[in-house]
Amino acid sequence: MKFKLILLFIFISAGSLFAQQPDPAKKENFADDWAALTKYKKENELLGLPKRGEKRIVFLGSSIFEFWKQKDPDFFKDRPYIDRGISGQISPQLLIRFRQDVINLKPKVVIILAGSNDISGNTGHVTIEKIMxxxxSMAELARLHHIKVILCKYLPINKYPWVEIVDPAEKIIALNNEIEAYAKQRNFTILDYWTPLVDDAKGQRKDLTVDGVHPNLAGYKIMEVVTEMAIKKSLRNAH
Known part of the structure; x- marks a missing residue:
């Protein structure tokens, strides 16, 4: 009887051990990574901390920033510019990524471009107050960690090709007014992408965009000029 109990115990233990072994054929489930932290995790590890004297700039945003390094990679080459754009992301996702993709990289400056995907209703409908x-929150986190803040006035958009929405142009303008007012109140640098790209219909100039939302190379070239000006201004104000 005792021998049978010992065999039974060994059998149960072996079965339990076998059940705990991971299935090598099963893919890892990233359903809990709503903000796509895995996208830049390895790249951040390889990047490491800034070198001595490096004035690192992080670009945090969605597709406008992600496509920028694809359309004009030379803008980011040989400059301490770190592009951390992820297409389709809304402002709370950027906030979740802020520690990993901004604070932990120890930049001198962060450029924050947020709000369009919230307005277009990619994953729900939110108010401008919630976007702000x-x-x-991102700006306050940056200031707490001695990172200079550049807040962007969003690019003009009067129609989203993938969704019908009433008056996106006016919503973008309202958001930009709130961003500008907050930036002035807190003494953050303002980067105006709206003014140099806008047409008479409060959308993007047709010669500067591929779809009314995303710039073409000519549009990015204009953005590069105003971005460089904002970075220089922000670094001048750095202590």
Whole structure:
């Protein structure tokens, strides 16, 4: 009887051990990574901390920033510019990524471009107040960690090709007014992408965009000029 109990115990233990072994054929489930932290995790590890004297700039945003390094990689080459754009992301996702993709990289400056995907309703409908809450939280985190903040006035958009929405142009303008007012109140640098790209219909100039939302190379070239000016201004104000 005792021998049978010992065999039974060994059998149960072996079965339990076997059940705990991971299935090598099973793919890892990233369903909990709503903000796509895995996208830049390895790249951040390889990047490491800034070198002595390096004035690192992080670009945090969605597709406008992600496509930028694809359209004009030379802008980011040989400069301490770190592009951390992820297509389709809304402002709370940027906020979740802020520690990994901004704070931990120890930049001198962060450029925050947020709000369009929230307005287009990619994953829900939110108010401008809620967008601003997320932008303010990111800006406050940056200031707490001695990172200079550049807040962007969003590019003009009067129609999203993938969704019907009433008056996106006016919503973008309202958001930009809130961003500008907050930036002035907190003494953050303002980067105006709206003014140099806008047409008479409060959308993007046709010669500067591929779809009314995303710039073409000519549009990015204009953005590069105003971006460089904002970075220089922000670094001048750095202590």
């Amino acid at each position: 809450d997320n932008i303010k």
